[in-house]
Amino acid sequence: MSVKIAANRQYVQIVNRSADQLNTLKKPPEGWLSVMRKALGMSGAQVAKRVGVSRNAIYQAERNERDGAITINQMQKLAEAMGGRFVYAIIPEHGHVEDVVRSQAHRAAELLVQRANAHMALEQQSLSQSQTKRRIDALTEDLIREMPADFWEPK
Template sequence: MSVKQAVREQYQAIVDAFQGSNIETPTEGWIRTVRKALGMSGAQLAKRMGVTRARIAQAEKAELDGGVTLKSMQAAAEAMGCRFAYVFVPPDAIENLIIAQARKKARAIVGTAGKHMALEHQAVNDSRTQHEVSRLMQELMYEMPPDFWEDK
C-alpha cells in the first residue's frame, strides 16, 4: 500500500464516521431552535454576543436562507454554551462513492474503445466487456488518476 493510499484511507475513516447519520436542520434553523430550547430570548442572545437584537434576527433569517457565515454560527453557538460543528454526511461509505465513480469511468472508457473496435469489426462479447470494466475499475481505484473525478 502506498503512502498516498494510506493517507486516503485515514481520511475515509474520518468521513465514514458520519455516514448514515440523520442530521437534519430544524425547520426554524439551529440558532432559533437551540435558543428556544434554552429558553433564551433573542435580546438575551444578542447581549451575550455583543450585538443588537436585530442582528440576531438577521442571523436567524440568514441561516434559513443559506447566507449565514460559519463565523456567525460559531459565535451564536458559543454564546449559547454549545459547540458549533458542520459536517458533510455521505449517503454511503466513501469507498462505495469511489467504486461508483471508478465503475462509471471504466464503463465510459471501455464503451468508447468498444465503439472503435466495432467500427473495425473487432467487437468483443459482453462477458469480455464486463471483465475489462472490472479490471479497469480496480486499476482506476488503485491509481486514482488526476482526472478520476472528471466526467468526460
C-alpha cells in the same frame, strides 16, 4: 506501506466515522440557531444580549442560516452564546469514502469501455453485454487501485 497511503487511510477513517455518526442528521427547516434558541426557551433579545448585538441581528442571522448565507464564525459565536458548540463536517452523500471513489471509477470505466466498444462495433468486433460488464468491472478495480492523476476530472 508508504506514508502517503497511511495518511490517506487515516483520512478515510476520519470521514467514514463522521459519516457513520452523522448520516441521519438533517438540518431542521428553520435552521439550527432558531431550533436551539427555542429549545432553550431563549428569546432573540436574550441571545442578542449575550452576543452584544441587536435582537434584529439575531433574527437576521437565523434568516441567513436558512438561506445558506451565514459564516462559520457567526454560527460559532451564536452557538457559544447559547451554551452550545458549533460542529460542521463534510461527509459523503451516501455511504463512505470508498463508495464515492467506486462510483467515480465505475462512471469513468463505463465511458472508456463504451468508447472502445463503439470503435470496435465499426469493425464488427463489439463486446457482448456480459463481456462489457466484466470489462467495466475490471477497469473499475484498476482505476481504484491506480487512481490516475485525472481520476476526478470530468469525463
